[in-house]
Amino acid sequence: MSFSFIVTNYNIEDYVGACLDSLRPCLQPGDQLILVDDGSSDLTAEEIISWLERNAPLEGIEVCPIFLGANTEGGVGIPANIGLQEVRRAAVFFVDGDDWLNVEGFRAARRRFERSDCDLLIANYSLYDEASAQITAPADQPLWHEASRAHSAEACRDLALRMIGVPWRKIYRASFLHDQAIRFPEGPFFYEDNPFHWRVCLAARHIAFVDRGLCFHRVNRAGQTMAAQGAELEAFFDHYETILGALPDDRYRADYQAGALRWLLENMAWHVERLRPEAYWSYGCRAAETLALIPEADWQALRHCPVAQRSWAMARALARGDLAAVVADWRGQETLRCLAAVNQRLDQVEEAAQHRAESLQALRHWADAEREVAAFESLQALQAARQK
């Protein structure tokens, strides 16, 4: 089975070379390599061309470079859709241009997909923190023990929807995406992979899981979408509405409306920790607008869900229109975070000052001692001179 790889790129000149180097051993004759540059303003496009020249000829690989020339609206949605249009192979695999692949893990996932009749395969991945150079597991790691027990199609679907929805951890059957006409939403927003994830999961007849790390995902990089702290997070409410609107029929509606709310609440929990104070009101108003329309039955379905509880009180207050109280609480939390940071800094300053004082005192002690020894020696010499 041949694969179409879609590598999406935007202003990642320092990383794309390493990404493609790691991708090279994953390519097999017959595969298609689609490279989409979303109008980078740095040297990303040049890096791609240079890599292709260095690695030419890529025997048996159909290379399809696409340089959009200008940055498109929103996040990865439009370049990813453009890449999808070019797909000519049976399987689709997205690659984030600043990540790098785990070759062994990818090959294992590919073999599994080739042997299976699934529409979608979900694999594991690792996070690489650019600031601390630490590699960690993603937040949905605890869900993996359920994967071996999810036998029915619905159990698999339920598990898939609770996992982190990023596209570059999955292998898609191309005919499935084509037949279902599944595309990323396009618009002035980010995080468009979430509604895409929901559409894919709800439409797939069979979902497979393989607990192997496909790639290393770079986080804490300057300019990265996930580092957003402001109004762009409001896109989640649009995505929620898109997800609800795309629920295919009444049967799904009953089963998955509450699931969509759980997804929203789970994301709101981390939004609040990232939001800048100047975005509080705007984000709060947008949240209240969506949350106010949620039927009580959906809330009640999540009453005992620990994931939903992370932002439960705040979301209920926003749904009631208690915007001022919620923003005041956010401000309070922010103040506490600031205070904790200030306290930590003060401790450091105090420790440094104490250290300096101790060093100074030791120096003074030494100088005093030396002075007294010198004084004694001269007194002794004077005494000897007197006695002559």
Next chain:
Amino acid sequence: MILSIIIPVHNDPEGLTRLLRQLQDMAVFDQIIVSDDASDMACRPADLGFDEMAMGVTYLRSDQQRGAGHARNQALAEVTSDHVLFFDSDDLLSPEFPSLLQSLIPSPSQSLDDMAFDFCIFRHIDSRSRAEGVLGPMDSDQRLWDALAGDQGGPRLLEATEVATLAMVAAYPWNKIYRTGFLRDQNIRCTEIQVHNDIELHWSSFLMAKRVLATRQLGCEHFVAENGVRLTNRRGRERLHVFDALEPLHGILTQTSNAPLFLVPLVRFYIHLFDWILQRLDAQYSESFHQKISQFLLAQHSPATISFVAAQDPDLARQINVHIRRGWA
């Protein structure tokens, strides 16, 4: 334990009578040596109504007054017991003293060696502290006792560093029970001067002892009468002889392996003592005293000892230099 008590006495028949009555009642001493430093009217226990034979009293008398140091040394030569306590005629033992002695006898689970000691130092009651409602020594001494770790109830063998710390307590002769053999083997004695005769005894004991026990039990009560005729209140030139007591200590220090532990405490002790004496000394003697201090410090110290003192306590080194300069002024 066979124990002797040495009591130098000079013109204090009342105090001696009071003390001998207590000793008679307590009956813990096998030998009581009264060393009369040429009192105007002999202070002989028999003349004060005591049965010398029954109480085991030895009476010595000098034909001329030579100070308590001489009286003590003379008495020490007469000691026949294995342990000895130096005492003063105007002080009293505490009611606790017999139980303190009892605690020095090895228990059935201990060997004789466990409780062997060169001397055992105990706390005392100072009458000035008692006047303020505290049963114990003066604050400066009490702080040193408090610095000792452990439960500090009964007698405990001290570590070398603890010995050096406790050496700083006031240099009294009567707060230690000595092993007679230790004093004789090491030739430890009092300086035969009128005042400060006990400094040499105190410090040379601390410098040379291999095993020191300490107990927080209160062994005796020391009576201090302000403005009395006690040695403490003497202001005359006899104070200038303090160097006779101090000089031998520097000699001992050069021979002991514990010198690094003791040098700073000893220097701190006598620098403090010099200031104490200067506060009491009649003005006419102070210039002479300053000169003696200066000579003493220059003779006893070298750049090596000053470096050692300065590294631990720069201010103490500074005080040494100040004293040397003042002696030249």
